[in-house]
Amino acid sequence: MAEHESSYTPSNAFMKWVDDRLPIVRFSKEHLMDYPTPKNLNYWWTFGGILAMMLGIQILTGIVLAMHYTPQQDLAFDSVELIKRDVNFGRFIQSVHETGATMFFFAVYVHIFRGLYFGSYKAPREILWMLGVLIFLLMMATAFMGYVLPWGQMSFWAATVITNIFAAIPVIGDPLLSLLRGGFAVGNPTLNRFFSLHYLLPFVIAAVVVLHIWALHVPGNNNPVGVEVKSSRDTVPFHPYYTMKDLFGIVVFLIPFAWLVFFEPDIIGNPSNYIMANPLQTPPEIVPEWYFLPFYAILRSIDFNLLFINSKLLGVIFFGAAILILFFVPWLDRSKVRSGTFRPLFKPFYWLFVINFLMLMWLGSQPVGDAAHWWVPIVGKIGVFYYFFYFLIVLPFLPRIEVPRPLPASISESVLRPART
Amino acid sequence: MITPGYETKMIQRPNILAAVLATVVLTAGMAPALAQTPAATAAPASTSAATPQNAPGTAASAAAPTGGATNPSSSANNGSGAAQAAAAVSPPVPEIETQPWSFAGIFGRYDKNQLRRGFQVFRQVCSNCHSAHLFFFRNLQEPGGPEYSADQVKALAATYTIADPSAPGGKRPGVPSDAWPNPFPSEQAARDANGGAVPPDWSELAKARTIERPFPLWLFDFFTTYQEGGPDYVHALMNGYHDKPPAGFTLPAGKYYNDYFPGHAISMPPPLTDGIVKYAPGADGSTVPETVDQYSRDAAAFMMWLGDPTLDGRKEAGFRVFVFLILFAVIMWMVKRRIWANVEH
Amino acid sequence: MVGTRNSALTTEVSAQPAAHGTRRDFLYVAAGAVGVVGAGAAVWPLIDQLNPDAAVLALASVDFDLSSLQEGQVVTIKWRGQPIFIRYRTPEDIKAMQAVPLSDLKDPAPDSDRVKKGHEQYLVMVGICTHLGCIPLFNSGAFKDGWGCPCHGSQYDASGRIRFGPAPLNLVIPPYKYTSDTKITIG
Numbered sequence: 001m002a003e004h005e006s007s008y009t010p011s012n013a014f015m016k017w018v019d020d021r022l023p024i025v026r027f028s029k030e031h032l033m034d035y036p037t038p039k040n041l042n043y044w045w046t047f048g049g050i051l052a053m054m055l056g057i058q059i060l061t062g063i064v065l066a067m068h069y070t071p072q073q074d075l076a077f078d079s080v081e082l083i084k085r086d087v088n089f090g091r092f093i094q095s096v097h098e099t100g101a102t103m104f105f106f107a108v109y110v111h112i113f114r115g116l117y118f119g120s121y122k123a124p125r126e127i128l129w130m131l132g133v134l135i136f137l138l139m140m141a142t143a144f145m146g147y148v149l150p151w152g153q154m155s156f157w158a159a160t161v162i163t164n165i166f167a168a169i170p171v172i173g174d175p176l177l178s179l180l181r182g183g184f185a186v187g188n189p190t191l192n193r194f195f196s197l198h199y200l201l202p203f204v205i206a207a208v209v210v211l212h213i214w215a216l217h218v219p220g221n222n223n224p225v226g227v228e229v230k231s232s233r234d235t236v237p238f239h240p241y242y243t244m245k246d247l248f249g250i251v252v253f254l255i256p257f258a259w260l261v262f263f264e265p266d267i268i269g270n271p272s273n274y275i276m277a278n279p280l281q282t283p284p285e286i287v288p289e290w291y292f293l294p295f296y297a298i299l300r301s302i303d304f305n306l307l308f309i310n311s312k313l314l315g316v317i318f319f320g321a322a323i324l325i326l327f328f329v330p331w332l333d334r335s336k337v338r339s340g341t342f343r344p345l346f347k348p349f350y351w352l353f354v355i356n357f358l359m360l361m362w363l364g365s366q367p368v369g370d371a372a373h374w375w376v377p378i379v380g381k382i383g384v385f386y387y388f389f390y391f392l393i394v395l396p397f398l399p400r401i402e403v404p405r406p407l408p409a410s411i412s413e414s415v416l417r418p419a420r421t
Numbered sequence: 422m423i424t425p426g427y428e429t430k431m432i433q434r435p436n437i438l439a440a441v442l443a444t445v446v447l448t449a450g451m452a453p454a455l456a457q458t459p460a461a462t463a464a465p466a467s468t469s470a471a472t473p474q475n476a477p478g479t480a481a482s483a484a485a486p487t488g489g490a491t492n493p494s495s496s497a498n499n500g501s502g503a504a505q506a507a508a509a510v511s512p513p514v515p516e517i518e519t520q521p522w523s524f525a526g527i528f529g530r531y532d533k534n535q536l537r538r539g540f541q542v543f544r545q546v547c548s549n550c551h552s553a554h555l556f557f558f559r560n561l562q563e564p565g566g567p568e569y570s571a572d573q574v575k576a577l578a579a580t581y582t583i584a585d586p587s588a589p590g591g592k593r594p595g596v597p598s599d600a601w602p603n604p605f606p607s608e609q610a611a612r613d614a615n616g617g618a619v620p621p622d623w624s625e626l627a628k629a630r631t632i633e634r635p636f637p638l639w640l641f642d643f644f645t646t647y648q649e650g651g652p653d654y655v656h657a658l659m660n661g662y663h664d665k666p667p668a669g670f671t672l673p674a675g676k677y678y679n680d681y682f683p684g685h686a687i688s689m690p691p692p693l694t695d696g697i698v699k700y701a702p703g704a705d706g707s708t709v710p711e712t713v714d715q716y717s718r719d720a721a722a723f724m725m726w727l728g729d730p731t732l733d734g735r736k737e738a739g740f741r742v743f744v745f746l747i748l749f750a751v752i753m754w755m756v757k758r759r760i761w762a763n764v765e766h
Numbered sequence: 767m768v769g770t771r772n773s774a775l776t777t778e779v780s781a782q783p784a785a786h787g788t789r790r791d792f793l794y795v796a797a798g799a800v801g802v803v804g805a806g807a808a809v810w811p812l813i814d815q816l817n818p819d820a821a822v823l824a825l826a827s828v829d830f831d832l833s834s835l836q837e838g839q840v841v842t843i844k845w846r847g848q849p850i851f852i853r854y855r856t857p858e859d860i861k862a863m864q865a866v867p868l869s870d871l872k873d874p875a876p877d878s879d880r881v882k883k884g885h886e887q888y889l890v891m892v893g894i895c896t897h898l899g900c901i902p903l904f905n906s907g908a909f910k911d912g913w914g915c916p917c918h919g920s921q922y923d924a925s926g927r928i929r930f931g932p933a934p935l936n937l938v939i940p941p942y943k944y945t946s947d948t949k950i951t952i953g
Binding site: 039040078081085236245247252254262265271284416 | 630
């Protein structure tokens with residue numbers, strides 16, 4: 001960190017003594033209070049703070065649940081139910097954790113789509129963006145392993161299907177599969193290691209979040225017009241402007257969260273997970289949780305072979321590519337203009353991408369294989385096509401033909417109300 | 422640098438391209454959506470049986486002929502495969518109507534008397550075959566349930582024999598801290614007595630079942646807080662038995678025809694008949710009809726309570742939390758406005 | 767790093783936020799109060815879940831039927847995870863214990879304090895040595911019908927009182943009551 005003038009003056013001799021040895025108060029004041037933030041941020045920017053809160057909530061409730069949960073295949077299912085029945089406030093804590101995963105992913109998708117629209121991934125924020133994609137990946141791994149822990153039918157069969165993905169890799173696939181599972185099938189060893197890793201990964205996420213915020217504070221926040229901060233007239237200090245705005249956003253976010261937790265805790269989940277895992281019987285449909293559905297739809301839609309690559313491996317490749325392509329977005333997008341606000345051609349493609357993503361999400365919940373659902377793979381292929389078309393064709397080539405709208409000279413100019421004449 | 426006229430044409434073409442793509446994706450994606458329904462999310466996968474038995478058991482007792490044949494487990498029989506093969510030649514499952522439950526909605530609460538009646542039905546009829554291993558006698562005295570007194574619960578528990586290896590003779594009378602005893606000593610014994618199918622445990626059965634909610638009902642459910650798919654299914658199931666299957670339907674031996682069971686061939690014989698349980702009148706002399714419909718509602722409500730005993734407290738707390746959050750949001754909105762009042766943004 | 771010209775910035779904005787300001791603005795105080803209440807209500811469950819849950823509390827009291835005991839017999843039952851010694855004492859035991867002078871005792875207590883009035887024959891005690899927590903063995907010490915601890919040699923008499931050895935106190939009498947002439951509820 002470069003030395004620079006800071007407005008912090010220790011309030012007494014003791015605080016100065018501390019500040020000389022570990023300037024943690026100075027650091028907090030600089031980065032959480034005085035930090036200059038563009039003054040035109042809209043409510044899509046509150047989701048960063050919401051996500052930090054969600055990580056904290058999941059870690060706290062998770063640690064508490066781990067005090068009562070038993071990670072053994074004969075006892076796990078009942079231990080979760082006994083938490084809900086016998087542990088003081090157990091029903092509430094477990095429900096917050098389970099629903100919290102859904103709210104966490106809802107917020108992260110809003111946050112990612114905000115970044116995609118406003119060009120938050122563009123230089124000089126490429127590393128910030130890639131750290132974000134890394135957090136997203138870690139979240140998916142954490143959520144997947146967490147879902148296995150209650151050891152219901154969906155837990156077990158989701159674990160079976162997803163670990164089977166690794167078997168698609170040629171040559172090393174099968175040994176890798178039994179390495180991951182700790183056995184020939186998903187079983188007690190799998191459950192135990194998933195429990196250990198599910199406890200570990202959130203702390204890895206927290207560390208990457210620290211890097212993510214550090215990488216943000218170097219160039220500063222992006223903003224809705226995508227024009228960099230030019231002077232102090234463009235910014236306000238983070239506290240109290242954005243601490244209070246973020247707190248407002250958080251309280252509003254808690255309202256649907258509480259609605260789900262208290263009034264309909266089982267509406268997002270699958271009833272089959274209230275049946276204990278039975279390795280000898282698959283439930284009628286295996287459906288992942290909603291936040292995995294778009295990628296699940298992409299995986300399922302690839303049902304054809306290509307040259308020497310069989311459909312199982314090809315599907316896995318598309319599935320992995322769909323997530324990993326996010327890392328390359330800063331370089332795929334060749335637009336000189338950052339924010340979608342000023343890109344008239346980009347906007348319809350972007351919104352179509354959003355609709356397509358939601359369509360893929362819905363599609364992932366539909367069954368395949370029976371006569372009534374003949375259209376699912378076809379629609380899926382269209383969705384896969386557009387998904388990759390957006391990243392590989394639209395983002396790189398659209399700027400060649402797009403004429404952006406004129407940008408404002410600065411942030412403060414962009415927020416001035418037009419003068420009455 | 423391109424000339425303005427050329428620019429205009431180039432801008433128009435990608436817009437048309439975008440519009441065509443949008444139309445294709447939307448029609449391809451949405452049209453089947455409006456015609457189709459999201460598939461049912463659960464079937465009673467755990468009750469699929471493998472083999473027929475010689476004669477059906479009677480309704481009220483657990484006495485099913487054990488016969489000499491050992492029943493292979495249902496491992497090879499994929500529940501969904503059997504259900505779907507049968508569906509091809511069997512009538513579709515009729516739409517299951519939602520029922521008015523006292524515990525539905527944000528102000529819903531259990532009806533104590535209904536829970537007591539349901540417990541009576543469970544005790545006298547269902548528990549002969551069905552276990553409830555997460556149901557403890559002490560739950561009967563906890564708030565939000567049937568709310569018997571501690572003495573009543575102690576007396577009731579003492580009438581049951583609990584297997585306890587540390588007790589003399591390996592068994593002893595129950596105490597409130599004990600779990601409801603399993604009617605069978607092992608899972609295999611349960612299968613043997615029930616034609617190869619294990620009667621599912623009641624502890625979470627109401628939450629392991631649901632009914633189809635086509636679009637847009639499943640969307641409205643988020644706002645109406647519909648969570649009663651399990652009791653709706655159980656109620657329909659109990660009232661869905663027929664003496665004879667419809668013409669053209671082959672009912673395997675040892676099974677019973679039920680409108681609502683996926684595949685229609687259920688291993689459980691119709692457990693309820695009119696008058697099978699005698700209800701005592703209420704304190705004010707009120708009575709309810711002693712019909713299958715009434716028993717099924719009471720048993721389904723009791724089953725829901727077994728699966729979700731904290732519902733009353735949860736909804737009560739939820740209302741308070743909700744009001745608090747709305748209040749807090751309004752206050753924070755005012756704070757935000759006050760702080761931002763003089764900043765152009 | 768984006769600079770820290772923010773100190774100059776705050777002066778540009780005329781509405782002074784009361785977080786550091788001098789005006790006690792009712793709105794901010796109200797918001798803070800509501801926030802603290804909310805935070806407290808959210809944190810309390812995370813702490814209360816550490817308290818014993820319903821399953822443990824259900825075992826907080828146990829009943830025992832004394833009519834199952836024969837004279838002279840001693841049984842050990844479990845209460846709150848601890849062993850409870852219950853002994854049906856013989857009349858000789860009772861007489862001998864009542865005759866012990868209090869000056870002989872490290873932790874003086876008359877025999878009548880160790881049992882309930884009218885039920886002197888039944889001795890109910892927590893079977894954990896008051897020295898360092900081992901479980902004493904019946905009739906394995908110097909005192910007839912008493913208990914001796916194998917770990918460090920503490921000796922208890924037929925009333926459960928410490929007579930010899932490093933233990934400082936008599937064996938603890940748990941809270942219990944007679945629900946009938948032959949039934950007790952412990953805890």
